Amino acid sequence: MRYPTLLAAVALLAPAPLLAQALTPAENQKIDALVTKTLADTGVPSASIAVVRGGKIVLAKAYGKQFEGQKAPADPKLPYQIASVSKQFTAAAIQLLADQGKLSLDDTVSKYVPGITDGDQITLRQLLSHTSGLRDYWPQDYSFKAMATPTTPQGIVDRWAKAPLDFKPGTQWQYSNTGYVVAGMIVEKVSGQPLLQFLQTHVFRPLGMRALNQDKAVGPGFPQGYLRHALGPVRVETPAAPGWLYAAGELSMSPEDLAKWDVARMNRTLLPPKDWDEQETPVKLTDGSNTNYGLGVGVGTADGRRVVEHSGEAVGFLTENIVYPDDKAAVVVAVNAWFADAQSRIAKGISDIVLPAPEASAEDAAALDRTKRVYAQLQTGNLDRSLLTEDAAYYFTPTTLADYRTSLSPLGAPTKIEQSGRTRLRGGFVNRSYRVTYPGRMLRISTYAEPGPNGRIEQFLVSPAE
CATH class of the missing domain: 3.40.710.10 (DD-peptidase/beta-lactamase superfamily)
Known part of the structure; x- marks a missing residue:
C-alpha cells in the first residue's frame, strides 16, 4: 500500500480552467x-x-x-x-x-x-x-x-x-x-x-x-x-x-x-x-x-x-x-x-x-525562437556575440565553440526544440530549459538570460538527456 506518486516538477504556465464540456x-x-x-x-x-x-x-x-x-x-x-x-x-x-x-x-x-x-x-x-x-x-x-x-x-x-x-x-x-x-x-x-x-x-x-x-x-x-x-x-x-x-x-x-x-x-x-x-x-x-x-x-x-x-x-x-x-x-x-x-x-x-496543452507566454515564445537560432549558430560555429553577456562571451572560447560545432553539426537539424520546464528567476536571470529531439536521441539545453524580451544570454549549455 505504498504511495508511488506521479507528481513531477515539470511545468510551463497553467491554462485557464476548462469549460464544462462533453468529450468529443x-x-x-x-x-x-x-x-x-x-x-x-x-x-x-x-x-x-x-x-x-x-x-x-x-x-x-x-x-x-x-x-x-x-x-x-x-x-x-x-x-x-x-x-x-x-x-x-x-x-x-x-x-x-x-x-x-x-x-x-x-x-x-x-x-x-x-x-x-x-x-x-x-x-x-x-x-x-x-x-x-x-x-x-x-x-x-x-x-x-x-x-x-x-x-x-x-x-x-x-x-x-x-x-x-x-x-x-x-x-x-x-x-x-x-x-x-x-x-x-x-x-x-x-x-x-x-x-x-x-x-x-x-x-x-x-x-x-x-x-x-x-x-x-x-x-x-x-x-x-x-x-x-x-x-x-x-x-x-x-x-x-x-x-x-x-x-x-x-x-x-x-x-x-x-x-x-x-x-x-x-x-x-x-x-x-x-x-x-x-x-x-x-x-x-x-x-x-x-x-x-x-x-x-x-x-x-x-x-x-x-x-x-x-x-x-x-x-x-x-x-x-x-x-x-x-x-x-x-x-x-x-x-x-x-x-x-x-x-x-x-x-x-x-x-x-x-487537458489542453499549456500555453507559453509571449516572452517564452520569443525565448524559444532565440534558442533555436543560437543552437543553429553553434552547429556552424558562427555565434552572434551581441546576444551574449560578458560572462557568456567569456565562456564561449574558440575551443568551446569548436567543440560545439564538431559535436552538434553532424546531427543536422533537430526534429523539435521545445521548452521542458518552468520559467523561473534565479540570481537575477530568467532560467529556462529545453528539450532537443532527434531520431533516437535527446539533448537538453539549459539557459539563463537577462529579464525582458531582448535580454542577453548569460548561459547556453547543451548536454545529453534521456
Whole structure:
C-alpha cells in the first residue's frame, strides 16, 4: 500500500480552467484506444475510469475482465478497492471533528491512544502528513505472512506503533500506514462511531457516493484482484484477511463515486474551504524543507498545473486519482491487478487527451525562437556575440565553440526544440530549459538570460538527456 506518486516538477504556465464540456468523439476514441492498448501491453485484466472536466463528470467507463466467469460487459458502477486513496477521507474525518471542537490537529496522540511510542510527542497533524516517525506496518508490495490471519487496529498498533520510532517526529517524511491506523482509532474514540459509519454520515451520503468496506467487497458481483509473478501467467489473487487496511485504505468504490469527491474538492463544497486548503498545503519538516504532501494527499505541479494526487495499492488492486483543481479537471483510474503500471499510464494518457496543452507566454515564445537560432549558430560555429553577456562571451572560447560545432553539426537539424520546464528567476536571470529531439536521441539545453524580451544570454549549455 505504498504511495508511488506521479507528481513531477515539470511545468510551463497553467491554462485557464476548462469549460464544462462533453468529450468529443475523437477524445473518446483516443481514450478507448489508450486503455485497450495498455491492458493488452501489461496483461492487466480490467480498468475502470472516470473523467471530470469543467467541474462535471463527463465519462465513467470500464474495460476488460473484472472477475472470473464474467459474461456481461465491464460495469463502471462496480466498486474497486482504492486502498491508500482512502487516506484523504480519514484525514477529512479528523478535520471535521476539529471543526466540531472535539479535537485539535495539534493535539498529541497520547491524549487519545495510550501506549504508542513517544505518543506525547507525535501530533495528529504528523500522523496525517507521514511525519510521525511511526514504523510502517506494510512497506511490502505483497501480502506478508501475518496478512493471512485477521487483525484489528489494536493488533497493528501493538506490533508496529509500540516499536522504536524511525525518526524524531517532524524531522523526516516517511510513508506510514501505521500512522493512519492510529488516526482512525482516534476518529472512532472521539466520535463514538465506527470510522466508516462516521464517513457515511458526513461525507459519502451527502455527496451521493457508494462506499464499502473493502473486506466486504469480495465475492460474486465484485471485481476480483489479480497478480503476476515476473512475466508469468496472470493469476487470481487471494485477498488479505479482514482488518488489514482499516483507516489506511479500507474503502472500495467506483471511480465515478471517487470523482464526486474530486468535484467537491475543486468546488470547495461539503468541507469548509479552510479544510480543503489545509489538506492541500504541503507540510514542512522542522528544518523547513517541503514534503510535497499535505494531509492525506500529495501536492505539487505537473506540466505547469497544480495537482492534488494520491495512488493506492490493495491486494490485487491499484488506483490512481489525479485532481487538477485550477482546471476543474480530474482523472480516476482503478485496475484489478497489482502488477505493472497500467493505472498510472492510463491516468497520464487521459490527462494528455482531455487537458489542453499549456500555453507559453509571449516572452517564452520569443525565448524559444532565440534558442533555436543560437543552437543553429553553434552547429556552424558562427555565434552572434551581441546576444551574449560578458560572462557568456567569456565562456564561449574558440575551443568551446569548436567543440560545439564538431559535436552538434553532424546531427543536422533537430526534429523539435521545445521548452521542458518552468520559467523561473534565479540570481537575477530568467532560467529556462529545453528539450532537443532527434531520431533516437535527446539533448537538453539549459539557459539563463537577462529579464525582458531582448535580454542577453548569460548561459547556453547543451548536454545529453534521456
